[in-house]
Amino acid sequence: MIEIDRITKTYDGVHAVDSVTMTVETGTITIIVGTSGSGKTTLLRMINRLEEPSSGEVRINGESTLATKPHLLRRRIGYAIQGHGLFPHHSVARNIGAVPELLNWPKDKISARVDELLTLFSMDPVAFRDRYPAELSGGQQQRVGVARALASRPDLLLMDEPFGALDPIIRSRAQDDLRRIQQRLGSTIMLVTHDMDEAIRLGDRVAVMDGGKLVQYATPAEIISQPATGFVADMVGDVERPLRLLSLIPVSEVVEDGAAEGGALPAGASLRDALAACLWTGRTAVPVAHDDAVVGRVTLDAIRARAELHA
Numbered sequence: 001m002i003e004i005d006r007i008t009k010t011y012d013g014v015h016a017v018d019s020v021t022m023t024v025e026t027g028t029i030t031i032i033v034g035t036s037g038s039g040k041t042t043l044l045r046m047i048n049r050l051e052e053p054s055s056g057e058v059r060i061n062g063e064s065t066l067a068t069k070p071h072l073l074r075r076r077i078g079y080a081i082q083g084h085g086l087f088p089h090h091s092v093a094r095n096i097g098a099v100p101e102l103l104n105w106p107k108d109k110i111s112a113r114v115d116e117l118l119t120l121f122s123m124d125p126v127a128f129r130d131r132y133p134a135e136l137s138g139g140q141q142q143r144v145g146v147a148r149a150l151a152s153r154p155d156l157l158l159m160d161e162p163f164g165a166l167d168p169i170i171r172s173r174a175q176d177d178l179r180r181i182q183q184r185l186g187s188t189i190m191l192v193t194h195d196m197d198e199a200i201r202l203g204d205r206v207a208v209m210d211g212g213k214l215v216q217y218a219t220p221a222e223i224i225s226q227p228a229t230g231f232v233a234d235m236v237g238d239v240e241r242p243l244r245l246l247s248l249i250p251v252s253e254v255v256e257d258g259a260a261e262g263g264a265l266p267a268g269a270s271l272r273d274a275l276a277a278c279l280w281t282g283r284t285a286v287p288v289a290h291d292d293a294v295v296g297r298v299t300l301d302a303i304r305a306r307a308e309l310h311a
């Protein structure tokens with residue numbers, strides 16, 4: 001359990017983070033979301049003491065982080081940032097094994113851990129362990145960055161806009177991967193983003209920051225259904241963007257061959273209508289008709305793929 005207790009950071013008399021209190025349960029993903037300058041990064045960096053708090057404290061499993069030297073603390077807390085921060089002159093294996101090496105793990109244990117993580121991230125260890133960061137795609141570099149942060153099974157993984165540099169499709173795959181791996185390893189993750197869609201999609205709990213203050217800390221469903229302030233409501237409004245876009249695209253654009261059960265939608269109906277029909281009937285596809293003749297179907301997968309293209 002991570003307890004953040006009235007933590008505050010003041011720069012030149014201005015509160016960048018203003019008395020934030022929150023508790024993060026072990027084995028969960030907590031997303032810190034807010035606009036630029038709201039204090040997200042400063043809050044995250046006070047947890048591993050890359051920034052020292054002006055007041056307040058953080059306890060990890062009951063122990064104050066102030067009781068441990070910062071460099072030792074940071075070996076127990078993984079940290080992944082946008083642009084991955086890989087060592088360019090080290091192989092993938094050395095990058096992932098960096099913290100275990102600092103902790104003096106035996107070589108064979110490090111090597112096994114590297115292979116295990118590469119496999120978890122769907123990267124064949126034989127093909128990838130000896131490559132250098134420049135020989136990887138952006139998405140692969142990002143996965144190696146996260147694998148490195150997870151390598152020593154840290155008590156906590158802090159991630160600052162880890163997917164910020166990825167294009168929308170790779171980004172949503174990276175989010176799915178992170179969810180899957182977090183569940184598999186039981187990791188505790190705190191992730192900073194300015195993207196409410198990402199927060200809703202990934203978070204067990206979402207912490208919304210505004211002007212250095214924590215204005216709401218709740219489950220994604222509560223954030224959407226009961227936004228605590230106008231600011232939270234505005235941020236949630238952005239989540240509807242893909243839905244609004246779907247309402248502009250006719251089903252004729254993604255219709256495919258094949259049958260589906262239920263009443264047919266006209267070809268001029270929107271993907272939002274098709275999504276509503278799928279959700280309403282509990283089916284994964286709906287038939288599409290043109291001039292009363294069924295011409296094919298629209299699947300939930302096709303709707304989702306189209307929404308992600310515009311996310």
Ligand SMILES: Nc1ncnc2c1ncn2[C@@H]1O[C@H](COP(=O)(O)OP(=O)(O)OP(=O)(O)O)[C@@H](O)[C@H]1O
Pocket residue numbers: 011016034035036037038039040041042043194
């Ligand atoms: N070293 C510093 N010295 C002075 N002010 C700082 C320093 N670091 C951050 N700040 C200020 O603290 C506030 C919060 O910054 P922070 O980087 O935590 O915001 P953020 O929510 O992460 O923003 P972004 O999404 O743009 O990264 C900002 O007003 C920023 O200008």
